[in-house]
Amino acid sequence: MIGYERRMALSGWAFLTPALLLITVFFFLPVIAALLLSFTDFDIYALGDLNRLRFIGFNNYQQLLQSPLFWTALANTFYFVMIGGPLSVAVSLSAALLVNSRLTRFPSLFRTLFFLPVVTTLVAVAVVWRYLYHPRYGLINYGLSLLGVEPIDWLGDPHWAMPALILMAIWKNFGFNMIIFIAGMQNIPVTLYEAAQIDGAGAWRQFRYITLPLLGPTFLLVALMTVIGYFQVFAEPYVMTQGGPANSTVSIVLLMYEEGFRWWNMGYASAIAFMLFALILAATALQLRLRRNTN
Amino acid sequence: MEITRPVFNPFLQLLPGAIVVKLPAMSRCLFFILLFPLLWLAGCDSTADQTTIIQFWAMGQEGERVQALAPEFERRHPGLRVRVQPLPWSAAHEKLLTAYAGEVMPDLFQLGNTWIPEFVALRAIEPLDKWLHTGPAPALADYFPGILAANRLNGQTYALPWYVDTRLFFYRTDLLAAAGFTQPPLTWNEWLRAMMALKNLGGEGRYAILLPINEWQLPVILALQRGATLLRDQDQYGDFQNPRFREAFAFYLSLFEQGLAPPVSNNQMANLYQEFANGAFAVYVSGPWNIGEFRRRLPTTMQDKWMTAPLPLWTDPTPLSTTGAVLEMKPAVGVSLAGGASLAISRASPRQEAAWKLLEFLAEPEQQARFYQLTGDLPARQSAWADPALASNQQIQAFREQLRQIRPTPPIPEWERIAQRIAYYAEQAVRKQLGVDEALAALNQDVDRILEKRRWLIGRGMAP
Numbered sequence: 001m002i003g004y005e006r007r008m009a010l011s012g013w014a015f016l017t018p019a020l021l022l023i024t025v026f027f028f029l030p031v032i033a034a035l036l037l038s039f040t041d042f043d044i045y046a047l048g049d050l051n052r053l054r055f056i057g058f059n060n061y062q063q064l065l066q067s068p069l070f071w072t073a074l075a076n077t078f079y080f081v082m083i084g085g086p087l088s089v090a091v092s093l094s095a096a097l098l099v100n101s102r103l104t105r106f107p108s109l110f111r112t113l114f115f116l117p118v119v120t121t122l123v124a125v126a127v128v129w130r131y132l133y134h135p136r137y138g139l140i141n142y143g144l145s146l147l148g149v150e151p152i153d154w155l156g157d158p159h160w161a162m163p164a165l166i167l168m169a170i171w172k173n174f175g176f177n178m179i180i181f182i183a184g185m186q187n188i189p190v191t192l193y194e195a196a197q198i199d200g201a202g203a204w205r206q207f208r209y210i211t212l213p214l215l216g217p218t219f220l221l222v223a224l225m226t227v228i229g230y231f232q233v234f235a236e237p238y239v240m241t242q243g244g245p246a247n248s249t250v251s252i253v254l255l256m257y258e259e260g261f262r263w264w265n266m267g268y269a270s271a272i273a274f275m276l277f278a279l280i281l282a283a284t285a286l287q288l289r290l291r292r293n294t295n
Numbered sequence: 296m297e298i299t300r301p302v303f304n305p306f307l308q309l310l311p312g313a314i315v316v317k318l319p320a321m322s323r324c325l326f327f328i329l330l331f332p333l334l335w336l337a338g339c340d341s342t343a344d345q346t347t348i349i350q351f352w353a354m355g356q357e358g359e360r361v362q363a364l365a366p367e368f369e370r371r372h373p374g375l376r377v378r379v380q381p382l383p384w385s386a387a388h389e390k391l392l393t394a395y396a397g398e399v400m401p402d403l404f405q406l407g408n409t410w411i412p413e414f415v416a417l418r419a420i421e422p423l424d425k426w427l428h429t430g431p432a433p434a435l436a437d438y439f440p441g442i443l444a445a446n447r448l449n450g451q452t453y454a455l456p457w458y459v460d461t462r463l464f465f466y467r468t469d470l471l472a473a474a475g476f477t478q479p480p481l482t483w484n485e486w487l488r489a490m491m492a493l494k495n496l497g498g499e500g501r502y503a504i505l506l507p508i509n510e511w512q513l514p515v516i517l518a519l520q521r522g523a524t525l526l527r528d529q530d531q532y533g534d535f536q537n538p539r540f541r542e543a544f545a546f547y548l549s550l551f552e553q554g555l556a557p558p559v560s561n562n563q564m565a566n567l568y569q570e571f572a573n574g575a576f577a578v579y580v581s582g583p584w585n586i587g588e589f590r591r592r593l594p595t596t597m598q599d600k601w602m603t604a605p606l607p608l609w610t611d612p613t614p615l616s617t618t619g620a621v622l623e624m625k626p627a628v629g630v631s632l633a634g635g636a637s638l639a640i641s642r643a644s645p646r647q648e649a650a651w652k653l654l655e656f657l658a659e660p661e662q663q664a665r666f667y668q669l670t671g672d673l674p675a676r677q678s679a680w681a682d683p684a685l686a687s688n689q690q691i692q693a694f695r696e697q698l699r700q701i702r703p704t705p706p707i708p709e710w711e712r713i714a715q716r717i718a719y720y721a722e723q724a725v726r727k728q729l730g731v732d733e734a735l736a737a738l739n740q741d742v743d744r745i746l747e748k749r750r751w752l753i754g755r756g757m758a759p
Contacts, residue, residue: 044708045748047396048417052752063744136566156560244509245560246722261389263712 038270060271072247073255081230084166088226091170092177100185115175126239129168155241158248165236165249177222184218220291231280252276347649348376350401355384360669368656375649395419400641402650408445408637413708415448421640422451426651433658437676441633441701448706454637455658456675460582461631462512463697464604470577479604481627486607490555493577504578507561508725511718513580517543519702520609520629530707531750533742535735551725558725568592586690587671603693606631633701709745716741
């Protein structure tokens with residue numbers, strides 16, 4: 001006779017098994033395989049004949065650290081995260097405040113409109129934005145020319161390509177964080193604002209001392225997700241610039257993709273993947289630590 | 296089916312409400328589950344009525360337009376059906392490699408001829424010699440020799456050229472005439488004089504020649520003309536510090552230093568055709584695909600003011616003897632690169648005989664000429680050039696001359712990576728980030744690293 005607790009534990013495991021099995025097959029096994037792969041020189045030769053595969057220890061990692069292209073990609077990715085991340089969160093927060101304001105009419109319409117870019121395919125977005133960025137016929141340069149600004153070769157100039165991608169990424173993605181912020185704001189009791197108003201607090205003070213602190217947990221979630229997502233920037237440079245001009249938009253994931261699927265250096269590409277993993281882990285841990293310290 | 300790519304999905308990673316994350320994955324699963332029986336049914340269907348379906352993958356516009364040739368083939372071979380799968384060029388290489396790894400290669404496929412060594416290394420291609428040496432095979436002697444060489448490796452023919460391209464000069468006849476040259480010069484030395492004159496004619500912001508600095512082709516062409524081998528010792532090491540390569544490379548850089556070519560990359564050129572029509576540059580090194588583009592995009596007033604010319608020679612052409620007869624039949628055309636696409640049969644295909652019939656059909660001179668009319672791609676077989684559509688086209692004649700003087704790039708799988716490095720260091724040198732010797736030393740070092748695996752394989756007696 002099996003005891004009650006034991007039976008409960010067994011049924012618990014029984015319920016978990018399908019999920020665990022799936023995660024093992026589709027997540028843990030590939031990750032372990034990729035880790036092993038990163039210690040080999042798996043390439044086009046090895047693909048044709050496994051006898052031509054070598055275990056090379058940490059050589060891939062060593063080579064990676066010596067490769068100027070990796071450092072370029074790293075710098076570009078940091079650029080994208082450091083500039084794009086905060087800007088994106090700021091835009092989301094502003095949009096959330098606007099949509100959530102009692103003065104705004106048709107809030108659900110605006111919510112939907114702001115959310116539309118998130119659900120639009122990036123390739124379609126990229127086609128339109130390429131027109132917007134066109135140096136001669138683009139709307140953006142036309143607008144700038146009205147202000148007397150010389151035309152900018154947005155996607156062709158190494159200095160402007162990354163800002164152009166950041167702008168597009170923010171536009172494409174801010175709607176999602178906006179929704180989370182709105183949800184967070186709607187959880188703040190209205191009574192707090194009423195009390196503040198009675199105490200004579202203006203809009204700014206209400207925002208600074210009620211909205212912001214109470215949005216803290218939401219803020220952390222949004223910041224973490226944004227950083228993690230932005231570190232994995234791939235599709236924007238892939239469809240807009242292919243990493244050019246002069247490697248100014250090569251990101252880590254794009255580099256990994258090129259090494260893996262263009263040159264078929266799977267070992268090297270796996271090493272890049274684990275570097276990125278370590279990087280994101282470190283960045284996330286740092287963020288959590290900062291958060292804890294400020295609390 | 297698309298190959299899986301890492302998709303930038305910044306917000307769906309850590310979300311507590313995992314439903315949002317799972318929904319697309321689940322629907323994708325569902326899609327495949329529903330698709331499987333359909334595929335299986337489709338597979339059954341082909342065996343049921345005794346016709347063999349040849350799976351044929353082709354790229355870009357070729358993939359779309361080759362379907363027009365299929366009815367004639369199917370009429371001649373009643374038991375065979377052709378199913379063309381067009382692939383976009385940008386994804387074709389990855390897709391073929393993924394198909395190889397997933398063991399779903401088509402029976403017949405198009406591939407860029409620089410990819411052949413790679414697919415040979417993978418052992419993905421069936422050599423064609425057993426068909427070429429028995430029965431009525433396309434006459435190999437009819438192909439431009441340079442392009443055929445790109446399809447042969449270790450004494451075996453792995454693919455047949457489908458169409459060819461190469462690079463030569465597109466130039467403005469009116470500007471060249473204004474500079475005092477009614478005929479395009481034959482040597483680089485004379486071209487230098489012509490380009491100087493063009494430059495002086497134009498003045499501020501005008502250049503003689505456009506050489507996009509992020510391309511590797513012209514430095515390599517010049518090196519081949521100078522007699523450099525690019526790689527040495529069975530292609531195991533880079534040979535870029537060789538004096539011949541250095542000389543060619545220095546000449547290439549001098550075109551920028553003397554202000555004959557603008558130091559811009561090709562994505563910095565907003566509208567190449569407009570700039571050409573404006574006279575921002577008078578000469579452009581490009582391939583046959585631009586003949587159609589120039590016709591379409593240049594204004595009509597410009598149409599009788601441009602022409603093509605074969606690449607110049609590195610040295611003077613062989614002088615005429617006093618009697619006026621050429622002492623030795625040396626070509627008056629400088630070497631260019633053998634480009635284009637080939638057709639190969641998958642080693643794993645169970646329908647190789649049928650695939651060969653299709654390949655043989657597409658290699659016929661009549662089909663090559665028809666294919667030119669459909670796509671504008673230049674035929675690889677010389678006899679197809681007798682077709683009036685080609686023979687009457689003035690701008691194409693220079694290509695015919697040039698195609699007799701083309702050379703393939705080194706036949707190793709690593710070549711495309713090496714070419715990328717050449718382009719990178721050439722750009723660095725043009726931008727003066729690196730000196731000539733510094734750039735070449737760094738290039739050699741990079742290339743030696745890329746070739747490390749090849750050396751290891753050869754050292755252990757394994758076929759690379």
